[in-house]
Amino acid sequence: MTPNATSNSLSYQPLRHANNEIRILIIEPSRDPNQPIACRLKHVPLANSSDYVALSYCWGQSNKTVRAIVNGKTTRITPSLAAALKTLRDRNHQRVWADALCINQADKEERSRQVPRMAAIYRHARAVIARPGDASDKDAHALLGLISDLQTLSKSNKNYNQLESQDTPNGRAVRSRNLREAVNQVNSLIDKYPKSPRRGLREKLQEACRLAENNLRNPQWQVFARLLRCEYWSRVWIIQELAMATRLKIIWGSQSLNLNDIAFLVEAFNMLREVKWISNVVPSEACLHVQNLVKFQSMEKQLSKVSLIRALGMTSFARATDARDKVYSLIGLTYDGDIIFPMPSYTPKLIDINREATLRIVQITDSLDHVMCRSTPPGSWVIDWFNPKTWSDPRIVTYLARQASFRTESGRPTTWQTSGTTCPRIKLWNGRFQVHGTIIDTIRDCSATYSERESNSVPASPPQKASLDKDSARQIYQCFYLASKDGEHPLRENNFFAEVSQALATESSSDKSEAILKWITCSLNSSLMIGGRSLREWFAPSRRSRFEMIWKRRKQRQRAHDSIALVVRCLKMGMSLGETVKGRIGWFNKYTLPGDKIAIISGCTVPVVLRTLPKKQGYTIVGDSIIPCLMGGEKQGKLNKELFLYLN
Numbered sequence: 198m199t200p201n202a203t204s205n206s207l208s209y210q211p212l213r214h215a216n217n218e219i220r221i222l223i224i225e226p227s228r229d230p231n232q233p234i235a236c237r238l239k240h241v242p243l244a245n246s247s248d249y250v251a252l253s254y255c256w257g258q259s260n261k262t263v264r265a266i267v268n269g270k271t272t273r274i275t276p277s278l279a280a281a282l283k284t285l286r287d288r289n290h291q292r293v294w295a296d297a298l299c300i301n302q303a304d305k306e307e308r309s310r311q312v313p314r315m316a317a318i319y320r321h322a323r324a325v326i327a328r329p330g331d332a333s334d335k336d337a338h339a340l341l342g343l344i345s346d347l348q349t350l351s352k353s354n355k356n357y358n359q360l361e362s363q364d365t366p367n368g369r370a371v372r373s374r375n376l377r378e379a380v381n382q383v384n385s386l387i388d389k390y391p392k393s394p395r396r397g398l399r400e401k402l403q404e405a406c407r408l409a410e411n412n413l414r415n416p417q418w419q420v421f422a423r424l425l426r427c428e429y430w431s432r433v434w435i436i437q438e439l440a441m442a443t444r445l446k447i448i449w450g451s452q453s454l455n456l457n458d459i460a461f462l463v464e465a466f467n468m469l470r471e472v473k474w475i476s477n478v479v480p481s482e483a484c485l486h487v488q489n490l491v492k493f494q495s496m497e498k499q500l501s502k503v504s505l506i507r508a509l510g511m512t513s514f515a516r517a518t519d520a521r522d523k524v525y526s527l528i529g530l531t532y533d534g535d536i537i538f539p540m541p542s543y544t545p546k547l548i549d550i551n552r553e554a555t556l557r558i559v560q561i562t563d564s565l566d567h568v569m570c571r572s573t574p575p576g577s578w579v580i581d582w583f584n585p586k587t588w589s590d591p592r593i594v595t596y597l598a599r600q601a602s603f604r605t606e607s608g609r610p611t612t613w614q615t616s617g618t619t620c621p622r623i624k625l626w627n628g629r630f631q632v633h634g635t636i637i638d639t640i641r642d643c644s645a646t647y648s649e650r651e652s653n654s655v656p657a658s659p660p661q662k663a664s665l666d667k668d669s670a671r672q673i674y675q676c677f678y679l680a681s682k683d684g685e686h687p688l689r690e691n692n693f694f695a696e697v698s699q700a701l702a703t704e705s706s707s708d709k710s711e712a713i714l715k716w717i718t719c720s721l722n723s724s725l726m727i728g729g730r731s732l733r734e735w736f737a738p739s740r741r742s743r744f745e746m747i748w749k750r751r752k753q754r755q756r757a758h759d760s761i762a763l764v765v766r767c768l769k770m771g772m773s774l775g776e777t778v779k780g781r782i783g784w785f786n787k788y789t790l791p792g793d794k795i796a797i798i799s800g801c802t803v804p805v806v807l808r809t810l811p812k813k814q815g816y817t818i819v820g821d822s823i824i825p826c827l828m829g830g831e832k833q834g835k836l837n838k839e840l841f842l843y844l845n
Contacts (some may be wrong), residue, residue: 207272209238209301214310216242219318220299221249224282224291234274234282235266238298243314243321249292251322253438254281255330255429256297256518267298274298281328284448290326294318305543312541315434316441316529325442327435329449330427337450339420344458346417347465351375373464380468418478421462424449425483433515434526440493441529460491482514493530502532503598506567510594513585520547520583536561547583555580565621565632565801567597571820574788575808578630578818578844592770593821603679605828613802613823617833621800629815630844634798635835640806643775644732645721646787647768650712669728670694672782673735675825676774680767697764698736700757709765716768727776772823781827786820793819797832804828807844816844 212218218240225235241249257277265274265282278297285293296315301307319325351372429435439445439456447454463484469475489511496502503511508527517523525541528534537554555578558567568578572590581587588594595601602609622633674693689696701710716722717732725732772784777795786806794807794816804827807816 207267207270207298209304210240212240212307217244217314219243219246219294219314221246222282222293222295222298224286224293226289226291227286230283230287233264233266234279234286236282236293236298237268243317247321247323249294249322250285250290250324250326251319251438251442252281252285252293252295253319253325253327253435254278254295255427255432257428277330280331284328285326288448294322309540309542309544312525313528313535315526316437319438319441320443322442324444324446325438327429327439327445327447329424329429329447332424332450334451336420336423337452339417340424340449340454340462341452343417343421344462347376347461350379352379372461376461376465377468380472380474415475415478418466418475421466422479424459425480425487430483430486431514431516433512433517433523436490436493436512436515437526437529439490440497442494456487456491456494459487463487486512486515497530502530505531505534505537506588506594507531507598507600508534509582509588510591510598513588515585519543521550523583523585533561548579551579551582554582559621559623559800563620563800565623565798566803566821568630569798569801569805569818569821570597570803571786571788571818575817575819590771592772596821604681605679605825607829613828614830615804615827615833616797616799616801617830619799619833623800632798632800632844634796634801634805636794636796636807637804637832637835638777638779638781638795640785640789640791640793640795641776641778642725642727642791643773643785643789644725644727645716645719646771646773647712647716647765648771649721650716650719666728666730669730669780669782672825673728673774676782676784676823677763677767679823679825680770681763694735696756697760700760701736707761709761713761713764713768727774727782728780777824781824783822783824783827785822788819789822790819795822795824797827797835818844 209220212220219242220238221241222236223239225237227235255277257275259275261276262273263276263279265272265279274297278295282293282295300311352375445456447456447459463479466475466479466484470477492511493508505524505527508531509524512523512527515523517526521541521543524534524538528538528541537557538550542550555568558580559565567580570593572588572593573581573584573586592601596612599611601611603611603613616634624631670693671690674690677693678690701713717736722732727735767784770784771787773787773789774782775785775789776782781795783804789806790808792809794809796805796807796816798805803821804824806819806822808819809816
């Protein structure tokens with residue numbers, strides 16, 4: 198919802214809220230497709246009217262406008278809105294809801310009142326018509342041809358079943374599985390066909406090989422790339438608009454598509470890119486946006502909703518002209534959005550809205566986790582709800598949404614218990630946030646993060662293998678063990694370093710091994726000492742005989758693969774491996790620096806990294822940490838001390 202996208206000369210009559218009124222456009226028909234749009238606004242009660250279509254489109258640039266006639270008066274609308282309304286007029290849709298005209302964009306109070314009703318408006322519509330952008334007839338037909346070719350490829354799978362592949366949630370999953378199996382079958386033959394086709398190869402698989410070679414390469418996917426490069430797919434509002442639709446039609450050029458067709462193309466593109474049939478010609482963010490659209494649509498049909506935190510994480514890359522819409526557009530799709538933001542408003546300052554929402558999430562969850570777990574640089578205790586970077590870290594979003602899973606010696610917790618079962622004890626004092634807790638340690642040193650591994654990797658001669666300190670070795674082992682998955686070969690504590698170092702030697706040519714070695718040897722880690730040793734010393738390859746190395750490759754390839762995958766998974770958390778002054782080893786927020794403090798705070802499930810403010814005026818929040826020896830509440834007794842931290 199963007200203000201000033203239409204002319205302010207348009208006069209509006211106030212809506213009667215007691216009748217739950219909305220405005221709809223009554224479009225006058227025209228045989229001339231180039232004739233400017235002429236329409237009038239009509240007030241109707243939402244509860245008693247579903248005879249309209251809701252338009253989903255991209256506003257476009259508001260500084261470029263075209264003429265339209267609304268209520269008999271000339272007004273200015275964006276070219277994209279004009280084109281969308283003409284498309285609907287050409288298809289005989291006369292009763293239309295379009296936010297730019299049906300909401301008085303100059304009235305902030307009306308905009309604030311309409312936001313909570315947007316979900317109902319799209320849900321009540323007879324149909325939702327989406328228009329991503331302009332397209333030539335050639336491109337539109339080529340896209341349908343690509344879908345047809347992929348369906349033909351799916352049918353080449355020897356296990357294909359027509360009845361199981363219908364357009365239902367289960368059928369869509371079967372269709373994707375059929376395509377993946379067909380791709381794998383064809384991929385095993387495509388390099389050899391047609392020069393040396395295998396004897397007994399079935400005719401339809403031969404045809405699939407020809408199809409893949411001729412119709413499913415980069416040029417054919419360029420048309421799909423053009424569709425997903427439309428600005429429409431980056432809009433955050435389309436998530437709610439399409440998810441709420443009881444009947445959805447996507448019009449691109451002269452053709453109509455459904456969301457499942459586009460989702461199928463995204464899945465197919467990802468599959469073919471994996472087997473290197475095609476290159477990365479389609480925008481990855483747009484692909485992810487489509488996949489999330491399908492997830493939200495599926496959840497809505499199943500009457501299942503996610504938390505606002507989870508929804509913000511899924512849509513962190515989506516765009517909105519007004520930052521508030523990044524949150525407001527998701528309220529109708531979540532089970533707690535209207536509790537955290539009970540009265541969406543475009544009037545107050547962002548800082549005031551953020552402060553109220555932060556206090557509300559603490560009260561709702563009875564936890565300080567949302568305040569202390571950060572993916573943005575150290576700053577205020579107030580959560581910046583409207584900043585996409587706040588929700589860009591999947592690790593933090595997953596933990597706050599209580600969907601994480603860790604492995605410990607006692608089980609698989611989804612949350613830690615650093616402060617036991619304590620509740621938040623907070624006060625607002627002179628603009629500061631006063632919490633109850635205690636400082637227990639100080640950061641001595643910490644490593645580079647996984648994303649910093651490219652910082653001038655330093656080649657070095659093989660380090661000398663040193664005897665390992667058992668306590669430090671156990672703590673480092675626990676840091677990596679927490680990310681191990683069911684089904685993987687369990688790494689034992691007594692030979693963890695030997696197995697990982699041997700795996701690095703065995704799998705040295707793999708991308709994951711190369712990434713780990715870059716992290717170990719990067720310049721930022723050159724002076725790092727943990728447990729009195731460098732990372733190179735901890736992961737130095739053990740001296741094994743040639744026979745043992747061959748045996749390792751032959752008999753324990755999967756074990757080596759699991760070891761490498763585990764280490765990479767931990768590094769991809771985006772945290773720094775470090776040690777405190779008191780010898781505690783763990784993972785720390787990526788913004789942690791030597792000298793930062795470790796605190797246990799009532800009502801927070803994780804140890805918190807704090808940074809002392811100048812002149813000892815309090816602390817600023819750096820973020821969370823994972824210190825295995827503290828995660829089960831081992832030091833919660835320290836909270837009996839009446840120490841209060843003043844967070845700016």
